Amino acid sequence: MKKVIYTLKNVMKTYESFSEITHALDNVSFELYKGQVIVILGPSGSGKSTMLNVLSGIDNPTSGQIIFDKVNIEKMSEKELTEYREKNLGFIFQSYNLIPNLTVYENVELGSHLSENTLDIAEILEIVGLSEMKHKFPYQLSGGQMQRVAIARAVAKNPKVLFCDEPTGALDEKVGKQTLKLLQDINKKYNTTVIIVTHNPAIALLANMVIKMNSGKVVSITENENTIDANEIGWA
Amino acid sequence: MGLLFLNAFKGLKFKKVQMIGIIFCIILSTSIYTAMNTALDRMEDRYHNYLxxxxxxxxxxxxxxxxxxxxxxxxxxxxxxxxxxxxxxxxxxxxxxxxxxxxxxxxxxxxxxxxxxxxxxxxxxxxxxxxxxxxxxxxxxxxxxxxxxxxxxxxxxxxxxxxxxxxxxxxxxxxxxxxxxxxxxxxxxxxxxxxxxxxxxxxxxxxxxxxxxxxxxxxxxxxxxxxxxxxxxxxxxxxxxxxxxxxxxxxxxxxxxxxxxxxxxxxxxxxxxxxxxxxxxxxxxxxxxxxxxxxxxxxxxxxSLEAEIATSRLFSEYFLYLLLGISIFVIIVITKKRIEDERLQIGVLKSLGYKSLSIAVSYLVYPIIGSLIGGVIGYGIGVLAHEPLTNMYVSYFNLPIEGFKINLTYLFNSTILPLILLSVLAFLIAIFMLRKKPLQLLKEGSNLKVNLLSRFVTFVTRKFPFKTRFKLSLASRSLGKLAIVTLTSFCTGLLIVLVLIGMNMFESMISKTFDGLDFKNSVSYQAARTDTSEVDDLIYNTSIDLIKVKRENGTIEEVDLNKKQNNNRMMMKKSENNEEEKEAIKKMSVTMNGIDTVTHYITIKDKEGNDLLGKLKDENDIIINKNISEIINVTTGDTLIFENADKEYEFTIVGIQDSFMGNQAYCMRNYISTLFEDTVSYNAKYTSDPKYDNMSNIPEDEMNAITSVFSIGDLKDNMGNQFESSNGAIYFVIAFASVLALVIILVIANIIVEENKKTISLMKVMGYKNKVISQIVLNIYTPFVVIAYLLSIPAMKAILTEIVKALTKDMELAIPIEFSIIKALAGLVGLLVAYYFAIFISRKSLDKIPLSIALKRE
Structure with missing residues (x-):
């Protein structure tokens, strides 16, 4: 039985500048289910990053409702949003955003430190294949390794939802697939809802749900019964 | 080059706090330098002609x-x-x-x-x-x-x-x-x-x-x-x-x-x-x-005015250099940081063909603006402030003064000197940092390398709690900033410790000097007097030469002194060839005080605070002070042999007074006065008789017999009053030191926030609260501040000890240098208050950092 984790109802995000109005999100409504891999797909300027921002509480919608686990988050204060992110969310960025002066282990610890229900760091490092690199600094790692550290950091706090903003954008095909495989494995192992924002249509094939966006609107929502392994996807 | 410079100039508005910090340091140093030297000029120009x-x-x-x-x-x-x-x-x-x-x-x-x-x-x-x-x-x-x-x-x-x-x-x-x-x-x-x-x-x-x-x-x-x-x-x-x-x-x-x-x-x-x-x-x-x-x-x-002028000029110059030194450090840190932040743009510029020289010149905007604005304003403030400073000097030194004259040297030292110093150093740093090839600058992660100290700190702190490790790793990331904060804390600590020791020193000197002196006046007479008194302490004092020491085991040694220990300055010689000179240092001039064993005011105590007067039982008993006992290495039980008019007199030591003032000895008055005056007499007294407070109350015949009236009460009040009035100066110095520390740390904290924008934004996105972020990103230098302050305590004590040694080497007195734990803690609290206040102000800019920075793609 699918459990709803996010419900969006008529969500708008509007920007005004010099009497020009831009609808970054235009009357968006959908539901997301727990434990799924969800891909938000769209070209540059389609509103997918804005979508990530409002879902994760980084930004507030102009109007509409966003319900997470039966709680409206659009009305939350700054403090409440911080707590919402602290307790529920993990983030993976295109540019890794590792702390240069912390080792691999410590970067992961930065994530686990937030959670009372943290996962074992050693175990996480094992899963991402970086156990032997735990005392290395980011400057000593390749791009793929850095992204794996970022994944480990995000997962270590045992989040309900993992937001991934173009996680393979800076990686080549091979490393990108490895990264996506990792996300799949984490999704299966910990039942973490993984939301991937990307412009790469190939990645949509591994998702349980694909939300296509364009010009702030949701163009289509597709549910995928037969997802494929990350290693088998083509590459755009 | 003009465009680059213009770009840097426009970027100044984003570095307000840092620029204000540099300008503040330059204003402070140049205004004090100008004010002091202008005031001193007005006095010095007149001084020599006046004489x-x-x-x-x-x-x-x-x-x-x-x-x-x-x-x-x-x-x-x-x-x-x-x-x-x-x-x-x-x-x-x-x-x-x-x-x-x-x-x-x-x-x-x-x-x-x-x-x-x-x-x-x-x-x-x-x-x-x-x-x-x-x-x-x-x-x-x-x-x-x-x-x-x-x-x-x-x-x-x-x-x-x-x-x-x-x-x-x-x-x-x-x-x-x-x-x-x-x-x-x-x-x-x-x-x-x-x-x-x-x-x-x-x-x-x-x-x-x-x-x-x-x-x-x-x-x-x-x-x-x-x-x-x-x-x-x-x-x-x-x-x-x-x-x-x-x-x-x-x-x-x-x-x-x-x-x-x-x-x-x-x-x-x-x-x-x-x-x-x-x-x-x-x-x-x-x-x-x-x-x-x-x-x-x-x-x-x-x-004394000449000495005052010399030391004041020296102080103002060193102060100028000290604050310029701090400004230089800050400029270097800012320049380095800017170049690091803009490494991609610089890489692009270099690829396009721009030379390092022209790129480096654009970074001179900080020192040029800072020193020109700070120097001109500082000079102006100094010129305005010199008048009250001159009036203060003149109230203390009675001397006519010249009118104000513009001295271009001070204008030059206030503007051009900082400009040159700061610009040259900033330029050299920029040139050094821009040495990398365009590809190295453009390469992603080229700015991520970790320095040796950071790696060492990481290794050493592996067992520490996470927050502590995070703070220490951030602190060790930039040696420049760490050096500035530590140096600033150390210098501030030196100033704070100096004034706290100074206050203590003064108090201690007053209490040790006046401890046991309960009388109001010490009256000295030209000749011995034979009257008695029930209320005053009568003393017969005379100068007598100590020539030999007889040890308890019977051996007799001649006194052989190092010339600086000789009480008589006239006997201090440069050459030791003269027989007369050699003779002069084979005796110690001692002030022998004949006192009664029952006194109203005089107390003579040993190191443990035990009263020694009761030990004077026989006419040949003597109490000496610590100065004598240490110079000729004698102790209780030894016998001292004195000489006067070719006669020798023996006294046995029964006690050693805990005092280093002069070469003082005490024996029974009735014995010593009879020896030299043929009758029991006195030639000085300690008294609380109020008639000696006002000279006009002393009868004329007594007045004519008096050589001096030394008022202990006056002296104590005088020193006490000056001590109180100098408290204002002391608190000013502490406040000044704290404000300086505050400004410097504020600049550094501001740089830290800027430097760690992405980290701060990331942590906000991850769900860290602003308060926690502030604790582990801003509040990273606390242990270094504390350690620097703690190091400044022994450093200042050592400096003061040397200074006091140099000052008192020809005097027969010791000035205590003590520093209580309570005062140490008070000083630390003062410094930490400035530090945390700077952190608190910087927190505002930390809170304003948007979450979107973490989402930006490079």
């Missing part, structure tokens, strides 16, 4: 009258009929005694009588003719002129007065009229301009001292009292209570006070100046005169 124009004395001398040989009985008889005819009976008795000793040799303790006679003769001009005969040759030999100066010192209520007779024919120490005129008629007086100002006195006002009313006709400076140290009772000049008055001779005669006479001289060559020790050497072997030891005190009144 020449007023023909200020160069030294004071004592005529070498051999009272055993230079006078005949007939000459004394003549003096008794003329110069000495009006002296009090007691003094006449002494003169008669002296007359009887002429021609007789080996009279015991004759030196004391000669001392009394010298005092009486000098005070009454009895030696003048004898001196004239001797002086003709001496004057020519050393090319000076001389005169006799007689003054009177008196205290009334809280006021201290020095009166000087004005005849109109002064050739040395010519008074300087600031306003009004010099006295002509009876009961006309002049006062110091500072005294008039503090007491709101105007010309022609009436002024009463005792029962006499005077008219103030002028505000006049005494040129040999630039620093008006009137009495050793009051070593700290107080312009409100200390005054020097000129009056005509008749008024002077009628004025009641302790009379002091001395011969003063000024070299005819007014360019000639000599240090005290040089003067001492000059007259060492002269047959007719010797240098008056009071010359040191007199020169202090004139030369």
């Amino acid at each position: 020449k124009e007023q023909n200020v004395e160069d030294f004071s001398f004592i005529p070498k009258i051999d009272y055993a040989k230079d006078y005949t009985k007939e000459e004394i008889e003549e003096l008794k009929k003329n110069e000495l005819k009006d002296i009090p009976a007691q003094q006449m008795n002494l003169v008669n005694q002296y007359q009887m000793t002429i021609g007789i040799e080996n009279i015991p303790n004759i030196d004391n009588l000669y001392k009394a006679i010298e005092y009486i003769f000098n005070n009454n001009g009895a030696n003048d003719k004898k001196l004239e005969g001797k002086m003709a040759e001496t004057k020519q030999k050393y090319d000076f002129n001389y005169t006799k100066e007689t003054v009177k010192v008196s205290t009334h209520d809280k006021y201290l007065y020095k009166s000087i007779p004005y005849t109109g024919s002064e050739t040395i120490n010519v008074p300087y009229v600031v306003e009004g005129r010099l006295p002509e008629k009876d009961n006309e007086i002049t006062v110091l301009p500072a005294f008039a100002n503090k007491n709101d006195i105007k010309l022609n006002d009436k002024y009463t001292i005792g029962e006499t009313e005077y008219t103030i006709v002028g505000f006049v400076n005494s040129p040999n009292h630039i620093f008006p140290l009137i009495s050793i009772n009051r070593p700290m000049y107080n312009e409100k209570t200390d005054n020097i008055m000129y009056m005509n001779e008749a008024t002077f005669e009628a004025f009641s006070g302790v009379k002091e006479s001395s011969y003063i001289a000024a070299f005819n060559d007014r360019e000639k100046t000599m240090e005290f020790e040089t003067l001492g050497d000059l007259f060492m072997n002269d047959e007719n005169i010797s240098l008056n030891p009071l010359t040191a005190l007199k020169l202090l009144r004139v030369n």
